[in-house]
Structure formats: C-alpha cells, structure tokens
C-alpha cells in the first residue's frame with residue numbers, strides 16, 4: 671500500500687456541512703466525518719456517547735463513545751463507500767487526525783482519500 675501525503679482543497683460544501691454536523695455531537699470534543707464523491711456528499715457521521723443499556727447509564731458503567739469515522743461508515747451506502755473520499759472535521763478546525771483504529775477501518779472499507787486538520791489548521795490529505 672502506498673500512502674502519499676498532500677495538502678489540497680476540499681470542496682467548500684463538504685467543509686460547510688462538516689462544520690454543521692459536528693455540532694450534533696454530545697461530547698466535549700465535537701467531530702464529524704463526511705464521505706463524498708467529487709462534490710457530492712454521500713454520508714456523514716459525528717462522535718457521540720452511546721448508552722446501549724439504559725438501566726445502567728446513571729452509574730456510568732455501560733457507555734462508550736462512537737467515533738465520527740465509524741458513525742460515517744454506518745451512514746454511507748455500502749456500494750458507494752469503496753473509492754469515496756472522507757473529511758474528518760473537529761469544531762473550529764482543530765486537530766482531527768483519525769485514531770489508528772478508525773484509520774484502519776476506513777482503509778478496510780476501501781476509502782481512497784482521507785483528509786483531516788493538523789495542529790496548524792492546515793488540511794492533510796492522503797491517497798490510498
């Protein structure tokens with residue numbers, strides 16, 4: 671697998687959508703992930719706290735966070751996932767590099783282009 675790093679422009683509508691979407695998160699660090707083809711948005715997701723077992727949520731025992739990337743994968747039609755591009759956005763354009771688990775997940779799903787914001791707020795894009 672060849673990974674190339676580039677700085678490149680992401681379609682404006684994708685960035686605007688990501689900015690709105692991340693506000694839906696119920697977590698302190700609000701992230702969203704948008705999957706797109708060209709300028710067409712095909713799926714999106716945001717990170718959130720999940721409470722699969724409602725009875726125990728008050729004790730804080732059974733709860734976990736779903737990352738924006740996996741949420742986006744669930745919300746993108748499978749046949750479009752392979753070969754699509756993905757932007758990971760964090761509120762105010764803060765650092766949004768995907769964790770190793772999400773990174774592997776995106777690659778396994780056949781995503782061809784992954785972009786995120788660096789500490790200096792520039793966008794890094796890799797092509798897989």
Ligand SMILES: [Zn+2]
Pocket residue numbers: 737738739768769770771772773
């Ligand atoms: Zn992650």
